[in-house]
Amino acid sequence: MNIVALFKLVPDLVEELEIDQNGTALNTDFLRLIINEFDDHAIEQAILLKERSGARVSVLGPDIEGADDVLYTAASKGADQVIKLTGDFQGKANNHAMARAVASTLKELQADLILTGVQANTDLDGSMGALLAEYLDMPYVGYVSGVNTVDGKVVARKEYPGGLVAEMEIKLPAVLGIQAAEQPPRYVAVSKVRQAMKTATIEERPLAEADLSGGSTIHRMFKPEAGTRAEMIEGSADEVAARLVGIFKEIGVL
Amino acid sequence: MITTEAVERSFYDKVLAATPDGEQLRVCLECGNCSGICPFGYLMTYPPSRLIAMIRANRFNKVLETDTVWMCVSCYACTAVCPSKIPLTFGLMTSVKEELLLAGNVPAELQTALANSQRYGNPQGESPRKRADWAKDVKPDIAIMAQAKKQVDVLWFVGDYPSYHPRVLSTTKALAKVLNALGVDFGILGPDESSDGDSQRLSGERGLFEMLAEKNGKAFGKYQFNKIITTDPHAYNAIKNEYPQLGISYPVQHFTEYLVERLEQLKPMLKREVKAKVTYHDPCYLGRANGIFDQPRALLEAIPGVELVEMAHNHANSLCCGGGGGGMWLDGFQWEKAHARMSEWRIQEAVKSGANILAVACPYETPRFEDAVKSLNIGGQLIVKDIAELLAESIG
Ligand code: SF4
Ligand code: SF4
Numbered sequence: 001m002n003i004v005a006l007f008k009l010v011p012d013l014v015e016e017l018e019i020d021q022n023g024t025a026l027n028t029d030f031l032r033l034i035i036n037e038f039d040d041h042a043i044e045q046a047i048l049l050k051e052r053s054g055a056r057v058s059v060l061g062p063d064i065e066g067a068d069d070v071l072y073t074a075a076s077k078g079a080d081q082v083i084k085l086t087g088d089f090q091g092k093a094n095n096h097a098m099a100r101a102v103a104s105t106l107k108e109l110q111a112d113l114i115l116t117g118v119q120a121n122t123d124l125d126g127s128m129g130a131l132l133a134e135y136l137d138m139p140y141v142g143y144v145s146g147v148n149t150v151d152g153k154v155v156a157r158k159e160y161p162g163g164l165v166a167e168m169e170i171k172l173p174a175v176l177g178i179q180a181a182e183q184p185p186r187y188v189a190v191s192k193v194r195q196a197m198k199t200a201t202i203e204e205r206p207l208a209e210a211d212l213s214g215g216s217t218i219h220r221m222f223k224p225e226a227g228t229r230a231e232m233i234e235g236s237a238d239e240v241a242a243r244l245v246g247i248f249k250e251i252g253v254l
Numbered sequence: 255m256i257t258t259e260a261v262e263r264s265f266y267d268k269v270l271a272a273t274p275d276g277e278q279l280r281v282c283l284e285c286g287n288c289s290g291i292c293p294f295g296y297l298m299t300y301p302p303s304r305l306i307a308m309i310r311a312n313r314f315n316k317v318l319e320t321d322t323v324w325m326c327v328s329c330y331a332c333t334a335v336c337p338s339k340i341p342l343t344f345g346l347m348t349s350v351k352e353e354l355l356l357a358g359n360v361p362a363e364l365q366t367a368l369a370n371s372q373r374y375g376n377p378q379g380e381s382p383r384k385r386a387d388w389a390k391d392v393k394p395d396i397a398i399m400a401q402a403k404k405q406v407d408v409l410w411f412v413g414d415y416p417s418y419h420p421r422v423l424s425t426t427k428a429l430a431k432v433l434n435a436l437g438v439d440f441g442i443l444g445p446d447e448s449s450d451g452d453s454q455r456l457s458g459e460r461g462l463f464e465m466l467a468e469k470n471g472k473a474f475g476k477y478q479f480n481k482i483i484t485t486d487p488h489a490y491n492a493i494k495n496e497y498p499q500l501g502i503s504y505p506v507q508h509f510t511e512y513l514v515e516r517l518e519q520l521k522p523m524l525k526r527e528v529k530a531k532v533t534y535h536d537p538c539y540l541g542r543a544n545g546i547f548d549q550p551r552a553l554l555e556a557i558p559g560v561e562l563v564e565m566a567h568n569h570a571n572s573l574c575c576g577g578g579g580g581g582m583w584l585d586g587f588q589w590e591k592a593h594a595r596m597s598e599w600r601i602q603e604a605v606k607s608g609a610n611i612l613a614v615a616c617p618y619e620t621p622r623f624e625d626a627v628k629s630l631n632i633g634g635q636l637i638v639k640d641i642a643e644l645l646a647e648s649i650g
Contacts, residue, residue, distance in 0.1 A: 030383075
């Protein structure tokens with residue numbers, strides 16, 4: 001079975017975000033990118049499936065700063081093939097454009113099972129998995145937290161609100177949006193990653209020209225603005241409590 | 255064909271090779287001193303002496319199936335008592351952790367700290383760009399080397415917890431105040447500084463340690479200074495004993511060592527009385543590992559009003575706070591196994607000594623001991639202060 005795990009890089013929220021002068025995008029000067037957390041789980045799930053029932057795992061993502069680290073780390077975890085998608089898609093690319101462009105690569109790779117994070121904090125026009133499934137004409141299940149392979153099919157665990165869990169059998173080829181792998185992404189020792197840098201080769205594959213249709217347009221990007229209706233209560237614990245009681249009485253809940 | 259036996263044989267050889275004086279493993283007397291003194295030895299499937307027995311019997315595979323080696327907090331107590339002078343802490347225990355780590359047998363909490371150290375250069379996962387933010391409201395301005403563009407006498411290696419931890423920031427600022435009072439010409443690396451990596455090394459991540467050391471080595475190389483002082487005994491231990499093996503050699507002192515050399519100048523500044531019985535906790539990596547016992551005590555005794563009393567375990571016999579060797583990042587894991595905290599044992603001893611202040615000299619300790627005071631519900635009886643804080647208070 002060919003499993004492909006697809007990742008994207010998103011702004012690392014450990015660093016403060018700044019908005020650029022035009023007010024429609026993030027200032028990239030100080031931006032540091034990190035693998036989308038859900039995609040990291042998708043890679044872990046792919047490796048777990050390989051370890052459990054054997055598979056060929058390919059990991060691919062866009063050729064932007066930080067991609068090499070992700071790919072070498074994936075190789076040291078056990079990915080068989082690591083691929084960087086090259087092309088001029090930085091900045092303006094939306095998920096529609098990416099999904100359309102990646103679809104042809106996924107066909108070349110003859111993917112049976114495509115795993116990707118269920119969402120990312122940069123998703124403005126829908127999630128990657130669902131779009132991919134549409135362009136590849138494959139079934140899609142999102143919010144998956146556990147996958148097993150059984151007789152050429154997969155069984156995915158999906159959690160619902162209220163503590164319900166469903167197990168769904170899905171025919172391959174299929175796309176799954178991973179919310180969580182069965183175990184948190186494993187830590188790889190620095191020495192192993194350094195080893196992978198010497199032994200693994202990152203393949204480069206050009207992406208087709210981006211077709212941006214279907215995406216959204218950003219008119220204004222801004223930090224959350226403080227609402228005017230909030231009242232900040234200050235003072236000692238007793239004073240705050242007394243004021244709260246007063247407010248509850250005013251609005252008639254006490 | 256590679257047999258298990260061959261693999262185990264090779265581990266034996268590897269431990270021997272990886273350990274300075276590793277040949278010493280062969281001379282273990284099986285006296286059991288090490289396992290007896292180990293604070294969590296009673297919870298380990300294979301405490302040091304049994305580990306050696308397993309390795310000698312080529313049964314290391316069994317060890318790899320267990321996880322209780324992660325109870326080791328690299329406190330150096332076993333190493334200090336071994337009659338055969340076997341380098342147990344940084345040799346045996348650390349090599350075993352390394353094997354467990356490579357085999358993927360690592361508690362999740364520790365993984366997070368290691369991954370953070372890899373990515374952000376600090377185990378807490380704080381923004382590296384904000385490493386010197388604590389200095390913003392300190393007057394006079396603290397020289398950050400990249401901006402100050404000048405030579406300094408002393409490069410102050412601030413450290414991870416002193417740079418970010420809300421409780422430890424007070425120690426950091428206190429030390430800045432003492433250095434300024436003495437007119438020391440000093441600077442800090444700020445965002446150029448990375449974790450010293452010592453606790454990562456002692457939790458088995460040698461590669462990460464080397465990566466962090468290389469980064470710090472590069473940063474040191476960019477600037478002109480005469481010596482390094484550290485807030486943190488772990489940083490001191492790394493820069494003094496480990497970095498030189500990687501070709502990074504600088505004179506280094508722990509701040510207590512540095513200040514004692516200036517005690518005559520400092521003494522007249524210590525004007526305010528700190529009327530208290532004070533007991534001093536020897537940090538493992540200042541005391542047992544590096545033999546610095548007297549300097550911190552001399553500083554405390556110089557503070558007017560301080561009456562120094564000793565706990566039952568003191569000097570080389572000191573108990574560990576539980577934060578070393580990755581213990582700082584294994585609290586949940588160790589609690590599950592032990593349902594006890596080393597820091598609480600120590601606090602109970604401090605209370606018994608009759609002290610009202612527990613003085614410390616390691617940034618891991620203030621938060622650990624304060625938490626223990628809270629969980630033992632003895633607030634009011636004992637307060638925890640870093641020596642730097644007590645000195646700053648006395649300067650006023
Ligand atoms: S270093 Fe300390 S915790 Fe580790 S084995 Fe030795 S005595 Fe035990
Ligand atoms: S203290 Fe030293 S000689 Fe005694 S059992 Fe432990 S390692 Fe062996």
